[in-house]
Each structure stands twice: as structure tokens, then as C-alpha cells.
Amino acid sequence: MKDFSDLKVVNIGLESFAQDLVKQGVPAIQVKWSPPAAVPSAALDRITASQDVIDIANRKVIDIIQAGAPVLLGLDIALKVIPGMHSKLILHAGPPITWERMCGPMRGAIMGALIYEGLAPDADAAEALAASGEIEYSPCHEHNAVGPMAGIISASMPVFIVQNESSGNYAYCTQNEGLGKVLRYGAFSPEVVSKLKWMQDSLYPILDKAIRSLGKIDLKSLIAQALHMGDEVHNRNRAGTSLLIRQLAPAILRTSDSMEESAKALEFINGNDHFFLNLSMPAAKCILDAAAGIEHSSILTCMARNGTDFGIRLSGTGNEWFTGKALVPDALYFPGYTKDDANPDIGDSAITESVGWGGFAIAAAPAIVQFVGGNAADALSYTQQMYEISASEHQNYQIPALDFRGTPLGIDVVKVINNNLTPFIDTGVAHKNPGIGQVGAGVVSAPIEPFIKAFEKFAHIL
Amino acid sequence: MKDFSDLKVVNIGLESFAQDLVKQGVPAIQVKWSPPAAVPSAALDRITASQDVIDIANRKVIDIIQAGAPVLLGLDIALKVIPGMHSKLILHAGPPITWERMCGPMRGAIMGALIYEGLAPDADAAEALAASGEIEYSPCHEHNAVGPMAGIISASMPVFIVQNESSGNYAYCTQNEGLGKVLRYGAFSPEVVSKLKWMQDSLYPILDKAIRSLGKIDLKSLIAQALHMGDEVHNRNRAGTSLLIRQLAPAILRTSDSMEESAKALEFINGNDHFFLNLSMPAAKCILDAAAGIEHSSILTCMARNGTDFGIRLSGTGNEWFTGKALVPDALYFPGYTKDDANPDIGDSAITESVGWGGFAIAAAPAIVQFVGGNAADALSYTQQMYEISASEHQNYQIPALDFRGTPLGIDVVKVINNNLTPFIDTGVAHKNPGIGQVGAGVVSAPIEPFIKAFEKFAHIL
Numbered sequence: 001m002k003d004f005s006d007l008k009v010v011n012i013g014l015e016s017f018a019q020d021l022v023k024q025g026v027p028a029i030q031v032k033w034s035p036p037a038a039v040p041s042a043a044l045d046r047i048t049a050s051q052d053v054i055d056i057a058n059r060k061v062i063d064i065i066q067a068g069a070p071v072l073l074g075l076d077i078a079l080k081v082i083p084g085m086h087s088k089l090i091l092h093a094g095p096p097i098t099w100e101r102m103c104g105p106m107r108g109a110i111m112g113a114l115i116y117e118g119l120a121p122d123a124d125a126a127e128a129l130a131a132s133g134e135i136e137y138s139p140c141h142e143h144n145a146v147g148p149m150a151g152i153i154s155a156s157m158p159v160f161i162v163q164n165e166s167s168g169n170y171a172y173c174t175q176n177e178g179l180g181k182v183l184r185y186g187a188f189s190p191e192v193v194s195k196l197k198w199m200q201d202s203l204y205p206i207l208d209k210a211i212r213s214l215g216k217i218d219l220k221s222l223i224a225q226a227l228h229m230g231d232e233v234h235n236r237n238r239a240g241t242s243l244l245i246r247q248l249a250p251a252i253l254r255t256s257d258s259m260e261e262s263a264k265a266l267e268f269i270n271g272n273d274h275f276f277l278n279l280s281m282p283a284a285k286c287i288l289d290a291a292a293g294i295e296h297s298s299i300l301t302c303m304a305r306n307g308t309d310f311g312i313r314l315s316g317t318g319n320e321w322f323t324g325k326a327l328v329p330d331a332l333y334f335p336g337y338t339k340d341d342a343n344p345d346i347g348d349s350a351i352t353e354s355v356g357w358g359g360f361a362i363a364a365a366p367a368i369v370q371f372v373g374g375n376a377a378d379a380l381s382y383t384q385q386m387y388e389i390s391a392s393e394h395q396n397y398q399i400p401a402l403d404f405r406g407t408p409l410g411i412d413v414v415k416v417i418n419n420n421l422t423p424f425i426d427t428g429v430a431h432k433n434p435g436i437g438q439v440g441a442g443v444v445s446a447p448i449e450p451f452i453k454a455f456e457k458f459a460h461i462l
Numbered sequence: 463m464k465d466f467s468d469l470k471v472v473n474i475g476l477e478s479f480a481q482d483l484v485k486q487g488v489p490a491i492q493v494k495w496s497p498p499a500a501v502p503s504a505a506l507d508r509i510t511a512s513q514d515v516i517d518i519a520n521r522k523v524i525d526i527i528q529a530g531a532p533v534l535l536g537l538d539i540a541l542k543v544i545p546g547m548h549s550k551l552i553l554h555a556g557p558p559i560t561w562e563r564m565c566g567p568m569r570g571a572i573m574g575a576l577i578y579e580g581l582a583p584d585a586d587a588a589e590a591l592a593a594s595g596e597i598e599y600s601p602c603h604e605h606n607a608v609g610p611m612a613g614i615i616s617a618s619m620p621v622f623i624v625q626n627e628s629s630g631n632y633a634y635c636t637q638n639e640g641l642g643k644v645l646r647y648g649a650f651s652p653e654v655v656s657k658l659k660w661m662q663d664s665l666y667p668i669l670d671k672a673i674r675s676l677g678k679i680d681l682k683s684l685i686a687q688a689l690h691m692g693d694e695v696h697n698r699n700r701a702g703t704s705l706l707i708r709q710l711a712p713a714i715l716r717t718s719d720s721m722e723e724s725a726k727a728l729e730f731i732n733g734n735d736h737f738f739l740n741l742s743m744p745a746a747k748c749i750l751d752a753a754a755g756i757e758h759s760s761i762l763t764c765m766a767r768n769g770t771d772f773g774i775r776l777s778g779t780g781n782e783w784f785t786g787k788a789l790v791p792d793a794l795y796f797p798g799y800t801k802d803d804a805n806p807d808i809g810d811s812a813i814t815e816s817v818g819w820g821g822f823a824i825a826a827a828p829a830i831v832q833f834v835g836g837n838a839a840d841a842l843s844y845t846q847q848m849y850e851i852s853a854s855e856h857q858n859y860q861i862p863a864l865d866f867r868g869t870p871l872g873i874d875v876v877k878v879i880n881n882n883l884t885p886f887i888d889t890g891v892a893h894k895n896p897g898i899g900q901v902g903a904g905v906v907s908a909p910i911e912p913f914i915k916a917f918e919k920f921a922h923i924l
Contacts (some may be wrong), residue, residue: 228692376866
């Protein structure tokens with residue numbers, strides 16, 4: 001069937017004008033267009049005048065991201081491998097934040113971590129210690145690490161070791177705990193802590209031995225495959241988890257000391273479709289860290305939320321954070337919960353969007369849009385919008401439903417401002433109070449504020 | 463963005479008429495339409511007059527197919543479980559055929575099976591024995607079994623035992639051999655036979671023990687998930703194979719006698735993304751066998767090819783085969799091969815299309831269309847066409863890219879004739895000579911001839 005359109009008027013801007021035309025029988029086409037976000041015109045002018053320099057810098061960043069080759073090398077204890085880690089340091093998701101300003105689920109997760117570390121016997125003691133000034137807090141992102149949701153990493157926790165083979169740098173992330181009562185959503189009951197202990201005593205050595213026996217696991221290949229299999233490797237990781245198990249299982253058989261413990265480890269991973277998230281995140285992190293600090297580049301190297309603030313960093317502005325208020329996601333809430341229970345957006349998992357997966361690749365995972373009442377066409381549309389704020393397209397990560405078009409590559413703050421369109425992010429939703437856990441999953445658009453601040457600073461130092 | 467079409471002419475039939483209008487500046491829309499296939503008008507009249515009776519019968523068949531609940535129970539040796547199996551019987555793909563009319567790859571696979579069974583020492587002796595009259599040949603389909611490509615099952619081969627829990631009936635299929643030199647594509651060299659021996663001596667007992675320790679594996683769930691993960695469970699089975707490994711791996715750990723043999727078994731499955739095909743096929747077979755023999759139903763219970771003939775069976779005409787010449791698929795050929803090397807369409811794997819997967823669900827697996835130069839829109843279009851010849855839509859097997867619309871359910875021979883549109887089938891392509899193997903993979907439309915014959919017989923006995 002062919003479809004002939006007889007288009008007479010192209011309308012840009014106010015949709016009501018097109019609607020009026022249509023009422024009068026004149027065919028019209030509506031083009032989505034918004035004025036740039038509210039930034040000083042001097043900053044806009046500086047950027048425009050330097051666009052050639054920016055383009056050259058961005059080309060460098062694009063090439064570095066394109067070349068990123070994350071591999072999983074094994075696991076080790078955080079204290080031994082994470083730069084700057086010490087026994088009184090707690091790493092957390094998002095930009096820097098003090099205990100006083102932390103949201104409920106982050107506080108809950110820190111209390112759980114202090115109990116897990118043996119630094120506090122119970123929740124009250126943990127809360128007192130956490131607030132005492134004895135504990136140092138620092139973003140995962142400032143220690144080559146990332147963490148989903150509260151993103152808490154303490155000294156004794158085992159972490160995956162992921163390396164970007166093209167640049168040699170490393171990224172670290174804990175093992176995913178599964179769903180239900182888990183630390184990353186702010187729960188800290190004895191069952192939460194005892195699961196973390198089992199992950200340290202049993203799961204970690206089994207996985208480490210298996211992975212080291214294989215030499216490495218190619219995460220670039222697994223993620224590229226997962227995007228062909230309905231995952232966007234943020235809120236949907238069923239394919240990634242499955243493909244990981246395929247590689248791990250024979251190696252676990254060959255290296256295990258206890259068949260029963262190994263079977264339990266495999267069952268745990270099989271029971272947790274999000275297990276692969278804690279590998280897609282450090283994969284994204286080490287790809288983007290390699291692209292940080294390129295002078296004059298307007299491309300983001302991370303987006304991260306601590307549940308209070310939403311923060312971003314640009315390649316051209318180095319390690320500086322630009323923050324704004326974290327928003328509450330649109331979500332499908334679990335029975336008994338509503339948006340009133342929800343904590344604002346939290347976690348380092350937006351590192352997946354930062355590299356072009358997650359919400360940017362949601363066309364590869366329409367099931368996620370279904371969650372919040374959308375359909376497959378909406379999923380295509382979200383991804384297509386994200387190309388508008390991206391510098392390029394990846395050659396290896398592809399979206400089947402868009403004829404295997406490459407995923408958006410390199411979020412360009414200039415394009416975000418010019419289009420007044422912020423990144424689209426898939427996410428889990430934590431209860432706003434400590435000790436409860438997950439209440440839903442959904443989607444959220446990043447706030448514009450951090451992008452305006454970053455744009456202004458970037459223009460200023462050009 | 464909105465899109466207003468100003469359509470003036472709807473043209474049905476010859477596309478050139480619409481093209482002429484367009485050339486003259488008159489907007490026109492072309493509706494695909496073909497006259498019914500060439501069947502006697504008396505048959506058409508009989509069907510029209512009995513449509514109410516047919517609809518009631520088809521409703522029964524739809525309900526049976528909808529309720530189908532295939533589970534994997536374990537494995538056993540063909541001789542012990544396949545009805546009618548004996549040491550001089552060879553089961554083959556497709557409708558009945560004599561040795562004289564068999565194509566090259568089927569002959570090659572039979573020669574390999576006779577060597578594997580110890581009935582012949584070498585290829586020459588096997589060929590002589592195969593042609594001697596001492597060996598009995600019968601379709602897998604007539605023994606509750608199915609086989610991909612040549613589909614050869616001999617007495618000593620281990621077979622998966624799949625049960626349709628809603629009807630209690632069973633279906634059987636061999637273990638998938640992987641790619642390269644394999645029996646099902648007509649290869650019969652010593653390496654082919656020795657791999658079959660390893661599958662009998664090592665792979666089979668490991669899998670059987672693991673599956674039986676689990677009680678059962680729910681194939682309905684695995685197939686529904688795989689369709690959400692880029693598989694159509696005919697030519698693409700990466701997700702199905704991955705999900706199967708996830709379930710099997712812990713059970714293998716718990717039941718294995720030899721870790722090294724078990725690791726090899728898991729590596730073999732991990733190295734063969736088609737492993738799950740030999741489970742999706744008996745799953746489809748047991749679902750459709752339960753729907754056979756419903757008087758007055760015009761719905762197909764199988765399509766199958768022996769490499770010479772393409773055969774179908776209808777529910778309302780029981781076990782009778784209606785056949786036509788098998789066609790050569792459009793394919794992507796391996797380096798060094800062309801369509802001239804290709805054998806006509808072969809294998810029982812079209813049982814997946816018969817139940818609404820494979821080519822009918824190709825919108826779930828656009829990577830397959832890419833093989834033969836198509837794109838994601840083509841994949842959607844192929845599936846959408848298949849709804850035109852199907853009686854209903856499945857509630858559990860869904861296609862994400864069509865907003866999780868159910869897969870087409872129940873191929874209706876009346877609709878095939880009225881639309882003059884035959885089923886679309888994904889397939890592997892075998893070399894036409896025995897002993898060589900696979901030369902490509904592609905797609906093919908079923909020939910109309912078997913459908914015309916079935917329609918006429920169905921009308922005759924109404």
C-alpha cells in the first residue's frame with residue numbers, strides 16, 4: 001500500500017496555528033520546535049563564535065567513546081582496588097552531598113553499610129555514626145566507580161573490575177543484589193545485610209575465579225547483543241544477564257570448589273534479571289571516563305543523581321559538577337504505593353544514558369515504555385528525540401527497530417540548550433523513607449538546570 | 463509532528479492504474495488485492511455455504527492451540543519412546559517419500575544415520591543399504607516427532623520429550639548438532655558421526671538428568687520470552703538458547719558426575735545459538751497435534767518439506783497430506799555458494815510457522831530480514847500479511863514491535879485461497895548434493911499447490 005501526502009503548510013512552533021489551518025481545510029504539518037533554554041545571550045554568542053573549535057574537540061571525544069572497549073576482568077574487595085578507598089569512607093551515587101542533605105534511601109543504605117562493615121551494631125547506632133562526622137562521604141564517580149540507586153560502596157564490598165581496553169582505565173561496581181529488600185533502595189534490615197555477607201563470602205569468590213579462568217569477558221559484545229535482544233541495559237537486563245550466564249556457567253563448573261554453592265550462585269543470578277546492570281554501568285563509566293577532560297568539548301561524561309541533586313559533568317569542564325533539583329519519575333508503582341511515596345530520581349545508573357543506552361536506546365526495549373502506559377511508537381519517538389541532542393551515532397551498539405541504526409553517542413550540552421530538550425532516563429524508584437526499598441520503575445526527563453549551569457560555565461571558559 | 467494525507471482515489475488491484483493516476487497529479491492509494499487462487503467455483507461455493515459450520519470448528523481449533531502448554535520433561539532414546547520406532551526405520555522430514563525421490567541432503571543424512579547405527583561401515587555400503595528396500599522410511603510427523611532440515615531420526619538417537627500439558631500428548635525431537643558439518647544438512651563424514659556419538663554418550667545423559675531434576679522446563683514461557691528478545695524461534699534462537707542455559711546450568715551442577723564433561727556440554731550449547739530450535743519445534747508440534755482431526759476445521763496442523771515436496775495437513779482432513787513442489791529459498795549464501803547449489807526448501811521446522819512463530823513472527827526478529835536485504839519495516843509487513851491468512855491471534859506469544867500484539871494463530875486454508883497469499887517461512891538452506899551441508903539461510907513463501915489441493919478436498923468432504 002502506498003500513501004500519498006499532499007502537504008501544503010509547514011508550521012513551526014505554536015501548534016494551535018496549524019490546528020486553525022486544519023479546521024479551515026488547509027493541510028498543514030506541525031514541526032516540534034522550542035526556543036532555546038534560558039541562557040544568557042552572551043553565552044550563546046560565545047558558543048556560536050567558537051563552534052569550529054568545539055566541533056574539533058567533540059570529534060576527539062566521539063572517537064574515544066566510539067573506541068571504548070569494556071571488558072570484565074574479575075572482582076576484588078573495594079578497599080584493595082578502588083583508588084582512595086578506606087575503612088571510614090562511604091562512596092555514594094550522584095554528585096557530592098553531605099549527610100544532612102541526603103535523601104531517605106541514601107541514608108538507609110549508608111546505615112546498612114555501616115552495620116555490614118561492623119562499624120555499628122544496629123540502625124540507631126548506625127544513624128548516629130553516619131551523622132557524627134567520623135564517616136567520610138564521596139561520590140562513586142570521583143573514585144572510578146558507579147553504583148545503582150543509593151550507590152553505596154563500603155570498604156569490604158566486593159566489586160567488579162571492568163577495564164576499557166582502548167584507554168587502559170578501570171571502573172568498579174558492586175554485585176547486583178536482586179529485587180525486594182536491598183541496600184541500594186535504602187533497606188537495611190538483617191536479611192539485607194546477611195545477603196550482602198553471602199555475596200561477599202560465596203558469590204564473589206565463585207564469580208572471580210570463573211571470570212579469571214576465562215581471562216576476560218567482552219562486555220562490548222554482550223551489550224551490543226543485548227540491545228538486539230530487547231534490553232536497553234538500564235531498566236531491562238534480561239538478555240545481558242542471560243548472555244553472561246552462558247559464558248560464566250562452564251567456567252564456574254571448571255573452577256568451583258563446591259558444586260552446591262556454585263549452583264546457588266547461578267540460581268541467584270538466574271533469579272535476578274538486573275544482575276547485568278552492575279556490569280553495563282561500569283562499562284559505560286570506563287568508556288566515558290576515557291573521554292573526560294578534552295578541552296573545548298561540550299559533550300557530557302556523566303549524569304548522576306544522589307536522590308536530592310541531579311548532577312552532570314562535561315568533558316570540557318573536567319571534574320566540575322553542575323547540579324539541579326532531582327525530579328520524581330513517572331512510574332508504575334507497586335501495589336500499595338503512589339507517587340507520594342517516591343523519592344526523587346537517584347543513582348549512578350544514568351551513566352548508561354550518558355553513553356547512549358538506557359532511555360536513549362529505549363526503542364530497543366519497548367516493554368519499558370509499556371510500563372508507564374506508552375507503546376512501541378513512543379519508544380521509537382523517545383530514542384529519535386535523543387538523536388537531536390547527541391553528537392553522533394555509535395557504530396557497534398544498534399537498535400533493531402530503527403533498522404539497526406547506531407545508538408545516540410555523546411550528549412552535547414549545546415544541543416540540549418538549543419533544543420531545550422533534556423535527556424530521557426529509565427529508572428527504578430525508591431521509597432523516600434529509609435529502610436523500605438523499591439516502590440516502582442519508570443522514566444524521567446533530566447532537569448534543565450544543570451545543563452544551563454554547565455553551558456554557562458563552558459561558554460565562560462571557551 | 464502530524465501528517466495530513468489528502469487521499470482522493472482508492473485503487474484496488476493492478477498497481478499500474480494507480481501509478482498512472484499519480485503521474486497525472488491525482489493522489490491515489492494502492493490496496494494490495496489479488497483474485498482468489500485458482501480453485502473450482504463449486505468448491506468456493508461449498509465453502510461459502512458452510513462458513514458457519516467451519517467457523518464453529520475453527521473456534522474449537524483456535525481454543526486448543528491457544529491452550530497449548532508445551533513442557534520439556536527429559537530425553538530418552540528414540541527406540542524406547544517414539545511410537546512405532548524400530549531398528550530398521552528411519553524417520554525423515556516432510557511428507558512421505560521414497561528413497562528414489564529423495565533429495566541429496568536427505569539421502570546424505572540417511573547414509574550418515576545408517577553408519578551411526580552401525581548398519582553400514584561406510585558411505586557406499588550405506589547408500590546401497592538405503593536403496594535396498596531393507597530400510598523403512600516414514601515421516602517424523604507420523605510418529606509424534608519433528609526434525610529440522612533432513613529431519614533424520616534413527617533408533618539409537620536420543621530425543622527430547624516434550625509434552626503438551628493441556629492435552630497430554632507428546633512430541634519428540636533430536637538434540638541440535640550446531641552448525642558446520644552436520645547430519646541434518648546432509649553431511650555424513652566421520653566427524654559428523656562422531657559428534658552424534660558424543661551427543662548420545664555424554665550430552666544426552668547430562669541434559670536428561672538435569673531436566674528431570676527440575677521436574678520440567680516450561681517451554682511456553684521460554685518461547686514467549688524469546689519472542690520479546692529478538693527471536694522468532696525458527697531461524698533465530700539466541701534468546702531461547704540463552705534462557706534454556708540459565709535454567710539448565712544450576713541443575714547440571716547439582717546432578718553431574720563429571721564436571722569436565724558437564725562444562726563441555728554447556729560450552730557446546732553456548733556455542734550453538736540454534737540449540738533451542740530443537741525445542742521450539744516439538745513445542746509447536748505437540749500444540750498442533752492436539753488440534754488435529756476436528757471435523758470441518760479449515761486450519762492447518764502442519765507444514766513440512768522433505769526437500770522434494772512441500773506438504774500440509776488440515777485439522778478437518780485428518781492425517782492426509784496435500785503436497786506440491788518444494789521451492790528454492792531466497793537466501794544469503796555462504797562464500798563460494800550460489801542459489802544454483804541450493805536444495806529446495808527442506809525440513810519440519812515450518813512447524814514453527816504453522817503455529818504462528820518463525821516467518822509469521824518475523825517482526826519480532828528483524829535481524830533475519832536483514833539477511834536477505836530487507837529492513838525492519840519489511841519484517842513488520844511480512845508479519846502483518848500473515849494475520850490476513852490466520853484465524854486469530856495468540857494471547858501469550860507477543861511481538862514487541864507491534865505493540866505486543868499476539869502472534870498470528872491458526873493458518874486458515876480458506877483465507878490462504880481467498881487472499882491467494884501463502885505462508886512466509888524462514889529457513890536454512892542445504893546444498894543439493896549429499897555430504898556437503900549448509901550453504902545459506904533465508905526466506906521462502908510456501909507454494910500454492912498444496913493449499914489448492916487441501917481446499918478442494920476440504921470442500922469436497924464438507
